[in-house]
Amino acid sequence: EAEVAQSPRYKITEKSQAVAFWCDPISGHATLYWYRQILGQGPELLVQFQDESVVDDSQLPKDRFSAERLKGVDSTLKIQPAELGDSAMYLCASSLGRRGGDIQYFGAGTRLSVL
Amino acid sequence: KQEVTQIPAALSVPEGENLVLNCSFTDSAIYNLQWFRQDPGKGLTSLLLIQSSQREQTSGRLNASLDKSSGRSTLYIAASQPGDSATYLCAPAQGGSEKLVFGKGTKLTVNP
Numbered sequence: 001e002a003e004v005a006q007s008p009r010y011k012i013t014e015k016s017q018a019v020a021f022w023c024d025p026i027s028g029h030a031t032l033y034w035y036r037q038i039l040g041q042g043p044e045l046l047v048q049f050q051d052e053s054v055v056d057d058s059q060l061p062k063d064r065f066s067a068e069r070l071k072g073v074d075s076t077l078k079i080q081p082a083e084l085g086d087s088a089m090y091l092c093a094s095s096l097g098r099r100g101g102d103i104q105y106f107g108a109g110t111r112l113s114v115l
Numbered sequence: 116k117q118e119v120t121q122i123p124a125a126l127s128v129p130e131g132e133n134l135v136l137n138c139s140f141t142d143s144a145i146y147n148l149q150w151f152r153q154d155p156g157k158g159l160t161s162l163l164l165i166q167s168s169q170r171e172q173t174s175g176r177l178n179a180s181l182d183k184s185s186g187r188s189t190l191y192i193a194a195s196q197p198g199d200s201a202t203y204l205c206a207p208a209q210g211g212s213e214k215l216v217f218g219k220g221t222k223l224t225v226n227p
Contacts, residue, residue, distance in 0.1 A: 004158075006158075033214070033215075041219055042204055042206070042217025042218050042219050042220055043204075043215075043217050044217070056214055091159065093159075103161050103164050104161065104215060105161065106151075106158040106159040106160070107158050108157060108158040109157070109158045111156070
């Protein structure tokens with residue numbers, strides 16, 4: 001069964017360092033999402049791509065976060081510099097991207113701890 | 116701005132019980148609503164998706180209903196099992212962007 005792949009599963013870093021997360025969506029899925037989930041909360045959308053274009057990045061802290069999806073396939077989310085408040089689970093999801101809404105399939109996530 | 120509330124925040128039941136999880140949302144202009152399951156430290160698993168034109172969706176022991184006009188959805192779990200223990204999240208997809216807005220979830224514990 002096709003899955004959304006994310007790496008690394010866990011990342012520990014020190015404050016002010018740079019970190020990067022990678023996501024490979026299900027083959028053929030046009031829409032890719034990055035969510036952040038703080039412990040005890042529901043996930044919150046950071047950025048949404050349709051193919052290689054950003055559709056929504058209104059909740060992305062652009063002074064330190066960046067995201068790209070070159071060639072409209074896999075994607076990288078970067079944080080530079082990391083802050084203590086960035087400790088969270090970072091989840092990637094993908095969907096077919098047809099109008100009217102499709103099931104979003106989630107990866108296992110990357111757990112980030114900033115010390 | 117869409118706000119999603121899930122009640123109760125936590126629920127503990129004996130094995131075999133039928134149970135209902137509640138979800139309410141403030142903006143009825145949605146494309147669909149998804150219910151997810153999340154095990155501790157893991158990603159989300161999609162359980163059911165209800166399109167805005169539908170009233171109900173069923174998968175095995177799970178049944179989800181949607182009343183878009185009143186901003187409510189329920190997830191019914193029949194004959195609960197210890198393996199159903201997890202956090203259940205509901206997320207309406209906003210019209211336009213189709214982005215999901217999540218509630219905080221209901222943590223379910225099914226005791227053997």
